[in-house]
Amino acid sequence: MNTQTLPKHARVVVVGGGIIGTSVAYHLAKMGWNEIVLIERDQLTSGTTWHAAGLMVTFGSTSETSTEMRKYTRKLYESLEAETGLATGFKPVGFIELATDKDRLEEYRRVSAFNRYCGVNVQEISPAEVKSLFPIAKVDDVLAGFYVKEDGRVNPVDVTMSMAKGARMMGVKTFEGVTATGILKKNGAVTGVRTNLGDIQAEFVVNTAGMWARQFGEMAGVNIPNQAAEHYYLITEEFKEMTPDLPILEDPSSYGYYREEVGGLMIGMFEPVCAPWKVEGIPNDFSFGEINPDWDRMGPFLEKAMNRVPMSMNIGVKKFFCGPESFTPDLRPIVGEAPELKNYFVAAGLNSIGILTGGGLGRVLAHWIMTGTPDVDVTGFNIDRLQVYQSNPEYRRTRTVESLGLVYKCHYPTKSYETARGAKCSPFHDRLKAAGAYFKDVSGWESPDWYAPAGVKAETGELSFGKMHWFPYWEAEHKAARENVILMDMSFMNKFMVQGRDAGKVLNYISANNVDGKTGMITYTQWLNTEGKLEADLTVTKLNDEKYFVVVTDTQLRHAETIMKRNMEDAHAFVTDVTGAYGQLNIQGPNSRKLLQKLTNTDMSNEAFPFRAAKEIDIGFARVLCVRITYLGELGYELYIPTEHCLHVYDRIVEAGIEFNLKHAGLKALASLRMEKGYKDYGHDIDNTDNAFEASLGFAVDLKKENFIGREMALKQKASGPLTRRLLQVFVKNPDVFLYHAEIVKRNGVAVGYVRAGSYGHTLGGAVGLVMVEAGEAITNDYIDNAKWEIEVAGTTYPAMVSIKPLFDPENKKIKA
Ligand SMILES: Cc1cc2nc3c(=O)[nH]c(=O)nc-3n(C[C@H](O)[C@H](O)[C@H](O)COP(=O)(O)OP(=O)(O)OC[C@H]3O[C@@H](n4cnc5c(N)ncnc54)[C@H](O)[C@@H]3O)c2cc1C
Secondary structure (H helix, E strand, C coil), X not given: CCXXXXXXXXXXXXXXXXXXXXXXXXXXXXXXXXXXXXXXXXXXXXXXXXXXXXXXXXXXXXXXXXXHHHHHHHHHHHHHHHHHCCXXXXXXXXXXXXXXXXXXXXXXXXXXXXXXXXXXXXXEECHHHHHHHXXXXXXXXXXXXXXXXXXXXXXXXXXXXXXXXXXXXXXXXXXXXXXXXXXXXXXXXXXXXXXXCEEEEEEEEEECCHHHHHXXXXXXXXXXXXXXXXEEEEEECCCCCCCCCCCEEEEHHHCEEEEEECCEEEEEECCCCCXXXXXXXXXXXXXXXXXXXXXXXXXXXXXXXXXXXXXXXXCCEEXXXXXXXXXXXXXXXXXXXXXXXXXXXXXECCCCCHHHHHHHHHHHHHHHHHHCCXXXXXXXXXXXXXXXXXXXXXXXXXXXXXXXXXXXXXXXXXXXXXXXXXXXXXXXXXXXXXXXXXXXXEXXXXXXXXXXXCCCCCCCCCCCCCCCCCHHHHHHHHHHHHHCCEEEECCCCEEEEXXXXXXXXXXXXXXXXXXXXXXXXXXXXXXXXXXXXXXXXXXXXXXXXCEEEEEECHHHHHHHHHHHHHCCCCCCCEEEECHHHEEEEEEECCCHHHHHHHHCCCCCCCCCCCCCEEEEEEECCEEXXXXXXXXXXXXXXXXXXXXXXXXXXXXXXXXXXXXXXXXXXXXXXXXXXXXHCCCCCXXXXXXXXXXXXXXXXXXXXCCCCCCXXXXXXXXXXXXXXXXXXXXXXXXXXXXXXXCCCCCEEEECCEEEEEEEEEEEECCCCEEEEEEEXXXXXXXXXXXXXXXXXXXXXXXXXXXXXXXXXXXXXXXXXXXXX
């Protein structure tokens, strides 16, 4: 029972008193804000937090943000007792991850090198060392263990209570038994929370309602597509060999993790095929709740998990526990300001790592709320990457079956989601399928990744970290783009029509480059935030003085739309998402001009249709927008075709293409071609922690323009002298090396950065990637040329080459030909 009276006003109301809400409130207070109120429907921890197993592990992620959050969290849980007087139950017993097959060994070697770079003390140990640390484990099939001595476990309830106490000591008011029943809003911004005990006016509201977050979000029209799923652990009776000092053991190939629990063994599970729970809605009165275990479904997985500690099969089961945890469509949390509602923040969908990232996540969100911009890369978990269709019950029911299981699958870099497929198809889909496309899921779009030649099935085959069976098909597509002409479906790109008398003015204010020049011209630009950091990377085509065509990448639909809408409030400018109204075909390669000239009466010559020109051209019976631009580094064109004309135009192109040996190319080729040219991909190799100059994108920032968001900071960045942090191209001339992400780059033996995104440069003849080098000194040609460069891939170090300018066509001769 609350004895305090609910205030009528607060600066921030946090809704939900699990680990996440408590951490957000604690950090807001710690970082200096007051008038923070936390309301909890029942008791603190009564949702998912109370039954978590409490693993506190820093190993395992190739996201810098996630790894830093884990490190911060561990440190916080270690030190919280001294601050609050309440213990967190943190026990640094150590953690071991087992690799039992060659692909997992490769994966964990890649991950451990990255984690070490981030400051995690992870060591590869032998099966015998595993056995000596965890004697009751079977190790005959173990290839290696990955051991972090400083990791361990906490008691999730104690951690939450300790943080709540710390928060209260700093002035936060926490209320149990208070349910948020609605949201107050005005002019597109949140103004407060309605509760069962009255309204609280507030500047900010934070939705940390765990598995209820989606339902609570719906009350405010905010899209939060998380979904609860059954999540299990088993606890055996006590036995003498199970001592509390044993480390935590994790064996993804057996679907299990293992730790001591009151003298018995706890076996936690991530089964490969899982069961969503209460898709129709989470009951409002589910507190400290348990789900009846499904023994039949779990039996085979449990048997496999127990087999790792054979002794456990002869010990009685004290408890087989099932509780709900919320999962997201891409296994990454849902964090940030809702695009639908200003000052409404969300931190939910923790995918079973809410305890071990909770401290760090609270800090990140508090900083974001207080300053308006995050201080870590949030492109992977920003709420605005998710789309409204992903809240559809059938989608959630279908995708969630896959998501929990992904936690323990081997994370092959080329794997695509297998569930909830076919949600979005481009108009060309059936034709591309007939042409041999292997499709992957690109923000829900079925997009061709590569094409199988006639007689070969378009199947990914056995996954690996090395050369896949489709490598030669990919290579042929890449070479066709460099030497001849290709057709590529890019319909997944998001397209907006921005119209109105002020449309150009507004877009020019948002854009760092001048996008309001000549009519009939495309401009590549960055959008910056007030810190001068990158918010979006896109093109704007001026169709006329009151009409602009904006194209952004698949993950930035709602991000870009929100930036535009929020800057248009008082202007005569209107944005419409026209993504589905146009199919996009890219015709690229040295023969692209000749091919298009066969199809249209428009003069396609270099003089009449120069680089960056945009014109409507006629193809067959259709009129399409043709823009001369490239993301592959070739002479090329992007065609934006009204959906109803798509098949007709496609057929005409393919027919005319016979003479040129036109080849279909997929997204693998897109990745390898653009990477050779050093072109960036927002959210993959550039993000909100970078400025344009560090990313070699200064050419897309027009400092002569008088007024645009981020200009002041961009001027300072430009004036601040030589860059000490810089995105460089890295190239490895060894045909056996494959770069994907997180490989460590060394200069004179010292790690200076990691590959943000990698591919294979079929023209350059080796793996190629983009690496953000943090040098602490000026990164000049001298710094690069007078040093030995190497790259570490899965435990082996290879010679490498780095470059400021792209290694392929640095003078841009091909694109302007
Ligand atoms: C079996 C199991 C084992 C796990 N093991 C681990 C582990 O070892 N390590 C790890 O890191 N994670 C683990 N997890 C995951 C972890 O427990 C969760 O990620 C974490 O607890 C989520 O915290 P939360 O604050 O988001 O949600 P919750 O703890 O569910 O908190 C949300 C709170 O919001 C309240 N609420 C909801 N709606 C309203 C409303 N309208 N008004 C007011 N209050 C509201 C609820 O009552 C609830 O208390 C495990 C989960 C399970 C199920």
